[in-house]
Amino acid sequence: MSIAFQTRRGPLPAVRDLSFAVKRGEMLAIVGESGCGKSLTALALLGLVPPPGRVTGGTVRLEGRDLLTLGEEELRLVRGARISMIFQEPMTALNPVLTVGEQIMEAILEHEPVSRKAARDRTLALLERVRIPDPVRRFAEYPHRLSGGMRQRVMIAMALAGAPAVLVADEPTTALDVTIQAQILNLIDELRREQGTAVVFITHDLGVVSRYVDRVLVMYAGRKVEERDTRDLFADPAHPYTQGLIAAQPRGLVAAQPHAGPIGVARERLTEIPGTVPALAAMPPGCAFAPRCPLADDRCTREVPPPRRAGSGLVACHHAGESHAI
Numbered sequence: 001m002s003i004a005f006q007t008r009r010g011p012l013p014a015v016r017d018l019s020f021a022v023k024r025g026e027m028l029a030i031v032g033e034s035g036c037g038k039s040l041t042a043l044a045l046l047g048l049v050p051p052p053g054r055v056t057g058g059t060v061r062l063e064g065r066d067l068l069t070l071g072e073e074e075l076r077l078v079r080g081a082r083i084s085m086i087f088q089e090p091m092t093a094l095n096p097v098l099t100v101g102e103q104i105m106e107a108i109l110e111h112e113p114v115s116r117k118a119a120r121d122r123t124l125a126l127l128e129r130v131r132i133p134d135p136v137r138r139f140a141e142y143p144h145r146l147s148g149g150m151r152q153r154v155m156i157a158m159a160l161a162g163a164p165a166v167l168v169a170d171e172p173t174t175a176l177d178v179t180i181q182a183q184i185l186n187l188i189d190e191l192r193r194e195q196g197t198a199v200v201f202i203t204h205d206l207g208v209v210s211r212y213v214d215r216v217l218v219m220y221a222g223r224k225v226e227e228r229d230t231r232d233l234f235a236d237p238a239h240p241y242t243q244g245l246i247a248a249q250p251r252g253l254v255a256a257q258p259h260a261g262p263i264g265v266a267r268e269r270l271t272e273i274p275g276t277v278p279a280l281a282a283m284p285p286g287c288a289f290a291p292r293c294p295l296a297d298d299r300c301t302r303e304v305p306p307p308r309r310a311g312s313g314l315v316a317c318h319h320a321g322e323s324h325a326i
């Protein structure tokens with residue numbers, strides 16, 4: 001899948017040739033610093049890329065259909081019923097003038113011809129499902145009366161109202177404190193185990209998801225730079241950017257010992273990756289990570305590295321595998 005912004009000077013690519021698959025009950029994390037194209041990717045899965053952005057190529061296959069070919073009305077029916085999304089700020093998804101219960105009921109009634117009584121019962125069951133204490137009382141409450149963690153639970157309940165096959169979660173725990181983050185992650189983990197929901201979990205924080213996800217896709221400047229099984233990725237990250245991300249995680253959060261790659265100078269302390277993600281309009285030719293990469297050479301600045309096999313997955317780096325010698 002590719003996504004670009006339409007500008008007067010032509011299309012400005014934001015996500016390029018990104019491909020991944022998520023199976024039933026599987027949790028895939030998409031990680032990368034802010035500006036890497038994670039949210040655009042999430043939105044593209046639901047046909048929600050805002051103009052002037054546009055999906056310029058590729059497919060989004062779900063249960064035998066390419067969602068990118070569906071009309072707006074068909075897509076509206078798929079959204080919520082087969083694929084749902086939750087994001088960082090629940091208030092943007094919640095209607096401030098409806099009670100929590102009313103809006104979950106609406107979400108159910110939109111997709112199913114059930115009675116209001118049945119929708120109400122389902123809503124209470126959903127509130128209980130996402131561990132909201134005292135569901136009957138919360139049903140009648142307005143979103144602004146709830147804490148951030150509770151609102152996030154309400155948004156998850158709403159996303160689950162149609163029992164979707166896929167849940168896309170775009171940094172849903174970023175604004176929450178660590179304890180609540182863990183509760184929300186546990187909840188999402190439980191849902192995919194019990195209901196077989198496939199989860200695409202987007203985050204800039206590799207450590208947060210390491211305990212929960214099966215596979216990790218690392219994005220940099222709109223491209224996939226590495227995709228591996230979680231254990232494999234932490235044990236032996238192949239891309240210098242992944243090594244940098246892992247070295248930047250607080251110890252204790254990550255699944256395995258941080259790997260001391262060329263950027264992670266010490267196992268003992270946090271190491272920020274120097275520099276920033278390039279702007280879309282100033283994308284370097286060749287490898288986009290080259291300006292920040294200690295291994296960059298002439299070839300890196302000229303040729304975009306193609307993906308190749310690394311352990312259980314893929315890496316896109318001209319010098320992956322050589323970094324250990326440094």
Ligand SMILES: Nc1ncnc2c1ncn2[C@@H]1O[C@H](COP(=O)(O)OP(=O)(O)O)[C@@H](O)[C@H]1O
Binds near residue numbers: 014034037051
């Ligand atoms: N409406 C827009 N117009 C132009 N560029 C945009 C717009 N929205 C996002 N971008 C750019 O697209 C890139 C990817 O954005 P996004 O998907 O939000 O990144 P992430 O979620 O990884 O932080 C960024 O460089 C961002 O600046």
Ligand code: SF4
Binds near residue numbers: 319
């Ligand atoms: S291709 Fe070159 S610049 Fe890019 S990450 Fe690999 S070594 Fe670094």
Ligand SMILES: [Mg+2]
Binds near residue numbers: 038039040171
């Ligand atoms: Mg984002």
